[in-house]
Amino acid sequence: MDAQGRKQVPAWSAQEVVDLIAVWGEESVQEELQTSKRNADIYAKIAQGMGKKGYTRDTQQCCAKINALRQAYQKTREVNSGSGSEPQTCHFYEELRAILGGNPTTTPKRSMDTSQEPWVT
Template sequence: MQSSSAEVTMMESQNRKRAPAWTEWEVRDLIAVWGEESMLSELRSSFRNAKTFVKISQGMKDRGHNKDPKQCCMKRKELRQAYQKTREANGHSGSELQTCRFYDELHAI
């Protein structure tokens, strides 16, 4: 019996453990570490940022959080997308002003 790719994908996603949700404190610290000029400079200058996310993960550890480089990378991506979506929505005249959590902190970066 063959299973469809949708069934396989569903089974894989059920077997994959979800990472625990980030606390507000962890997100604020991630933004602070990511927003350091040296990190921003590295992220801008390199297409492959694996080493930079190791440093960001270490910065999180220094602040008492246990987040691996992949978790930091994924959370940064989520935050950037939420920020850009909000910014784009607010660029349309006549639309109701929208906001996202941490908008001001992200805007500063």
């Protein structure tokens, strides 16, 4: 446990984030997120989907990572909507745009060099 009494959570690898985005972007998951007022069960389903892909992430970890990804995407969009600024991007921008910027059924496939360093938000 760290100094504040919480467990250290292992860093998310880039491939793990790509897989999380793929599970999160599934049409059925997006439909449930849009129609449900309580999303805890949906995030549990996302965690189960990650388990099927061989990862051990719990509901809270998946929810926190999705929220961090959503915030990074929205911050990038806000910066890019201002005039005169250099276009910015964030990790997984195109994948997130497929989910958050419109059509959730077109989550692009991303080939990933798994030798890359883990990506953490």
